[in-house]
Amino acid sequence: MSAATLTIDLSAVAENTRRFVRAGSPAVLAVVKADGFGHGLADVARTAVANGATWIGVTSVAEGVAVRAAGVTVPVLSWLNPVQVDVPTVLRHRIDLAVPSGRHLAAIVAAEPRHPVRVHLQLDTGMARDGAAPEEWAGLMAAARRAEVAGWVTVVGVMGHLAMADRPGHPGNAQGKSALLRGVALAEQAGLRPTLRHLAATAATLTDPSAHLDLVRIGAGLVGIDPSGSTRLRPSLRLTAPVAQVRRVGAGVGVGYGHTGVTGRPTTLALLPLGYADGLPRSASGRAQVLVRGRRCPVIGVISMDQTVVDVGDVPVEPGDQAVLFGPGRAEPAVEEWAAWAGTIPHEIVTGIGHRVGRSVR
Template sequence: MPAANRAEIVVDLAAIRANVRRLRELAGVPLIAVVKADGYGHGMVESARAARDGGAEWLATATIDEALALRAAGDRGRLLCWLTVPGEDYAAAIAAGIDVTAYSVAELDEIAAGATEAGLRARVQLKVDTGLSRGGAPRADWAAFFERARAGELAGSWKVTGVWSHFACADEPDHPANDQQEARFHEALALAEEAGLRPDLRHLANSAAAVLRPGARFDAVRCGIAVYGLDPAPGHTQDLGLVPAMTVRARLAMVKDLAAGDSVSYGHLWTADRPTTVGLVPVGYGDGVPRHASGPHHGAEVGVGGKRRPIRGRVCMDQVVVDLGGDRPDAGEAVVLFGPPAAGVPTAQDWAEACGTINYEIVTRIGGRMPRRYVDSEVGR
């Protein structure tokens, strides 16, 4: 870490490439690498390039703006986006060759107008709601939705390139919703075929389903968190051979002694029951460190000097305090908030469990004032 940096996020692009290769091997079908939300905190453009290099046939973002940013950065491969509101600039997406997603007849009508404005035939994917009850056409609307989609094809407004849906409970492999959703997706595909639609791509599986539900793989799998090396279904998967790409590092700002009875940080959540030493780490919730990492007894841990050190007291906006257990490392010594398990440091999953959340949130929210630095362990830099 450069000496001037108080803290940084280090992303190993080789890990992303290797994870994509591994997921394609596991799934046996083309892979759609999801790089929304700034690549789950890893950097959208850089993660996208690494995923392409690893063999991802498709990329996916949530918004049109994200997809357009990838095009502006030079990506020319197949690219899907899916989250829009009325009045979106569909013409720009169509002109850039981006596959846009429709949830409703009203969205299809807007896409038709965008295709006319762009003077091009759109590439449209249809999302159906099979039980997540979030985005996607509800069951009662499927017939009209598919009929309008086919009419638009015949009119030359678009080509329907895909039909897809999303699991609610794939990270719980025994949840009955999984079988129900897969059955409903088959029903949707049959109705789409009856309407005359012949999509190139049928996709349902997210990272967890890509690994745990072979029957849900269809023509492609959409992998997000697994691309970045994190377990999509903790407790339900064997070692998948994935490598976490993100390491979050900082440097101790100071070290001080505490006496028994001294209390730490706002609200005096923690009081030392013995003499100890503590270190000040210059990151906090302003940098995306969850305030829930605080804990009176079992908060999150960081790595200092080859040992795990617990956070003591409340996480503040700009700093946290860690218990050094009587050791006295120098100010400036490296601190690892989380990183790959092979490094012997706390992981994003460890932090998720300490904070009562999921690893997705840990890596996606981290950042704030921390610069992001890219390395490539395959080429030694």
């Protein structure tokens, strides 16, 4: 244990959920993959449902089982599974499955489920990633119709994902919407009657009402992250660590491995007992800042596996003082700032905090 603490504010998750529900979206699916974006799968799922979410989204069947174990009863959709998915577990825990290919569908049929498996046909609408490629759509729809008539599946929805949703107005978004609607039309031509069309995640939900369709999938937005940069959501994390050691040094002192940081004046260095093994991005070395006694202070030298050194100047710091690495306060560094310092996105910062860091949920 690093003695650092990640404080998770579920009231922020609740407020963000209500904001999306109030936005007039037809239905909100709360995405709790990656341990609820690092906030705790069970806590985020229960909080989202209590504040108006009517679906839960996960990547794996195992995550879906964990959602059920948390007492959540609303529909659960899992969309990133191997071809040979555990169909009995899916049925036992009432989990909907995304079907991204004919092989996935065939494996469900081959399992001869005792009851129809609820499926969402997953289409590649412009990412060349998950989902069936456009040339496969007609065949997938026909096979899904045969499986539905035979009683193996019930086609509940058709889903896709937008590659450019964080760039409002990008022509790729319109192309993605058109592609999904083309897929829905093919499904209907095959005799399917899906009741849910879903495409929008957080960014598109905030910036493009035409992408809402029948269901929106909110993950990052639940925890205060807007990938589009268009909306101020409420952050839900604060990461703190105690100062473990303080030393006064002169000018020209090299700090840490390789002496990548060198003091430019006489100063005070404060050692924090956490590093990249705890989720601080090493790439933020020399750029990141932390809040110590109300003042922003720069990280000096390289962020090590277990240790980070901060140049606190003449701030009167004592061992045991709490440093804030990021948080929602006005003066505190934000998760988005850490992402910028590291050359990444906020999602990676919040999902990367390691298990040596203690959790405090409120």
